[in-house]
Amino acid sequence: MLPTVTTELKRDAGAMPYGHINEVLTRLKQHGEGLFRMDFHVDKGNTKVPLPGIRMVVRSDDADYPIKIADDGAFKLPLLPLPEAKTADLATNVPKGQLALRGTPELTxxxxxxxxxxxxxxxxxxxxxxxxxxxxxxxxxxxxxxxxxxxxxxxxxxxxxxxxxxxxxxxxxxxxxxxxxxxxxxxxxxxxxxxxxxxxxxxxxxxxxxxxxxxxxx
Structure with a gap:
């Protein structure tokens, strides 16, 4: 049996407050009439660590929400209740300034x-x-x-x-x-x-x- 490996994930102080991202996702769901979505990607061209080594969660005062990153860098973010989202941030194992993320509004x-x-x-x-x-x-x-x-x-x-x-x-x-x-x-x-x-x-x-x-x- 292989030994268990743990990786420390730290809240990214340089990232946008998760409450802002969550508010956009909430408004799209409530008022977008199903016409729009937000696509999120790791910007591989501006990220300084290999994609397979990136670990990321949305961390609130209540829970951690693991983020699965696809081979092309795409990932989805959870929609949290507004009170919980106010305490949430992205947490990663990547040193500050070495991870670039982007979100793009798209049509459904x-x-x-x-x-x-x-x-x-x-x-x-x-x-x-x-x-x-x-x-x-x-x-x-x-x-x-x-x-x-x-x-x-x-x-x-x-x-x-x-x-x-x-x-x-x-x-x-x-x-x-x-x-x-x-x-x-x-x-x-x-x-x-x-x-x-x-x-x-x-x-x-x-x-x-x-x-x-x-x-x-x-």
Missing amino acids: TQPEQLDLATVRRIMRVARTLREELLPFYLRWLFPRMQGVRICSDTPTWELEWRENGQLMGLPLPAANEREPTTKKGDPSRPCTLLTGQENWPETARLLPPAATKLSIKF
């Missing part, structure tokens, strides 16, 4: 589910969340949204709807947009953009090419 809508009605709903809810429901000190975590970015391997996006019994189709032009997941220095896949201001019916739905991914333009 799949490309084949997207139509203009959904785009307009996304824009409306995002505006309400940021301008009315999030306190000013948290708005930088949910920047002002400018549209739904659509990226794919080939630029053959099209909107389709019925008008007076006739099936209508409209190709979408490529936009000067860069896919957020593109590595620095690499060319981006082709992208287009829908803002909800387009003069087409709400029933106009996206016909996405293969491997299409949606993202938020901030």
Whole structure:
């Protein structure tokens, strides 16, 4: 039998107060109408320790919540009751200044589910969340949204709807947009953009090419 190994985890004084992160997660759950989520990753390019060696928990005065980090650096954070979240912090085994984390708001809508009605709903809810429901000190975590970015391997996006019994189709032009997941220095896949201001019916739905991914333009 191998000996038990224990690793001391210390609260990261340099990290954002967990109560702030928890408040954003709470507002998204309560008022985001299921349209948004927060994706969290270890920023491997700016982290100075190997990913497999990182141990992390959310530590409150009541409990420790272990965080499982995937091979690509992705992880999920727990949603805590607001009183408990006020006492919580991230605790890790990584020396201060050597661990970089990032959280990104993402859409839950799949490309084949997207139509203009959904785009307009996304824009409306995002505006309400940021301008009315999030306190000013948290708005930088949910920047002002400018549209739904659509990226794919080939630029053959099209909107389709019925008008007076006739099936209508409209190709979408490529936009000067860069896919957020593109590595620095690499060319981006082709992208287009829908803002909800387009003069087409709400029933106009996206016909996405293969491997299409949606993202938020901030």
